[in-house]
Amino acid sequence: MTAATAKPPKPQPGALVRYVPILGWLPNYNRAWLVADIVAGLTLWGMVVPEGIAYAGIAGLPPQAGLYTLLASLLIYALLGSSRHLVVQATSATAALLASAIAAALIATSAEAAADPETYQAYASAFVLVVGVVFVAAGLARIGFVTQFLSKPVMDGFVMGLAAFVAVGQLNKLFGVPKPEGNTVDKLIGIIRELPNANWAAFAVGAAALVLLFMLPLWNKKLPAGLVVLFGAIGLSTLLGLSERFGVAVVGALPQGLPTLTVPRVPFATWLAMLLPAIGVVLVAYSEALGVAREFAEKHGYEVDPNQELNAQGVANL
Numbered sequence: 376m377t378a379a380t381a382k383p384p385k386p387q388p389g390a391l392v393r394y395v396p397i398l399g400w401l402p403n404y405n406r407a408w409l410v411a412d413i414v415a416g417l418t419l420w421g422m423v424v425p426e427g428i429a430y431a432g433i434a435g436l437p438p439q440a441g442l443y444t445l446l447a448s449l450l451i452y453a454l455l456g457s458s459r460h461l462v463v464q465a466t467s468a469t470a471a472l473l474a475s476a477i478a479a480a481l482i483a484t485s486a487e488a489a490a491d492p493e494t495y496q497a498y499a500s501a502f503v504l505v506v507g508v509v510f511v512a513a514g515l516a517r518i519g520f521v522t523q524f525l526s527k528p529v530m531d532g533f534v535m536g537l538a539a540f541v542a543v544g545q546l547n548k549l550f551g552v553p554k555p556e557g558n559t560v561d562k563l564i565g566i567i568r569e570l571p572n573a574n575w576a577a578f579a580v581g582a583a584a585l586v587l588l589f590m591l592p593l594w595n596k597k598l599p600a601g602l603v604v605l606f607g608a609i610g611l612s613t614l615l616g617l618s619e620r621f622g623v624a625v626v627g628a629l630p631q632g633l634p635t636l637t638v639p640r641v642p643f644a645t646w647l648a649m650l651l652p653a654i655g656v657v658l659v660a661y662s663e664a665l666g667v668a669r670e671f672a673e674k675h676g677y678e679v680d681p682n683q684e685l686n687a688q689g690v691a692n693l
Contacts, residue, residue: 396457396683421602423449423464428626432548433470433541435477436499439629441465446633448691455687457680458668463691467541468534469660476502476652480645497639501646503692504639505653506660510689513657519665519681521658533659551577551624576621584608661685 392399427441434440444465452463477498513519540559546566547554551574555565584604591600617623665684672679 393680393683394686395455396680397454400459418599418602419462421599421605423462425601425605427464429545430465430467430470433467433544434465434473434499435495437496438626440496440499442629443634451691452687455683455690457678457683457687458672459675459677460671461664461668463664463688466660466663468537468663469656471537471541471544472652472656472659473499473502476649476656479652480648483648484642484645498641498645500639501641502649502653505646505649506656507689507692509650509653509657510661510685510692512689513661514682514685514689517682519685534663548624549578549581550574551622574622576617577623580608580611580617580623661688664688 423445424442427445428438429441431438431441431444448463448465452461456463477495480498480502481495513521543559543563543566544554546563547569550566550570552566552569552572555562555569557565587604587607588600591598591603612618612623612625615621618625661684665679665681668679668684
């Protein structure tokens with residue numbers, strides 16, 4: 376290649392822009408996109424709010440924990456993330472992994488601690504902090520390439536197993552029966568035994584919501600299925616009095632305002648014991664997120680920085 380045909384080298388981003396990507400793209404934002412972005416944001420809100428509340432339940436935490444998580448993660452990732460399309464929030468996989476890690480940590484501590492909701496929440500907060508530290512350490516060490524060595528069949532099998540675990544864990548809510556104890560198979564058998572006592576009104580509401588979530592996009596891809604189901608369920612619950620008349624469980628009133636920021640009181644040995652399961656969560660969450668981010672980046676013609684993705688998710692967790 377001659378000097379006349381050589382392409383000029385791409386300008387390298389400054390250190391600040393590299394670590395705070397919004398400084399690079401926000402000054403060049405096209406205002407013509409604003410209306411579409413607002414509509415997309417409202418549609419996404421209709422999806423992530425009920426998801427956040429549901430994932431908090433999977434993690435064994437109160438509903439408001441999902442909302443607090445969204446407030447932090449969405450805002451921080453918008454500032455620090457290199458993907459323009461990725462939504463960073465709790466997922467069913469990370470919620471299930473958090474619940475299993477905390478259950479193991481509490482059992483190792485004491486039976487009294489395992490039965491105390493406040494202790495559970497403190498341990499959960501500590502675990503998320505450890506996950507954030509692992510993310511940031513990996514980002515500073517620039518080991519974003521690690522996902523290239525993760526076997527896709529292994530990850531697919533792992534995710535499918537988690538999907539089965541989460542689905543069985545939520546069946547009791549769908550049928551309105553008590554949650555059985557034991558492993559996934561024990562829970563499934565327990566729910567089947569409880570079916571004669573099922574609340575079929577709760578099942579009808581849940582089944583209808585699932586059908587609509589799957590079928591509405593097939594009928595019209597532009598239709599915000601999440602918003603339709605969300606507001607439809609709220610209207611139906613209010614109109615028919617599902618909770619008072621039929622015993623259908625509802626989220627109810629949530630605490631007003633934000634919680635006070637505190638450092639969770641957890642034994643030092645427990646912090647260390649959380650490190651290994653935290654690494655597992657980081658691998659699962661990062662591989663899932665990076666795969667989606669790269670897919671959208673390739674489709675829309677921009678690049679995603681794997682190392683900055685580690686930093687962004689780390690700070691969001693912290």
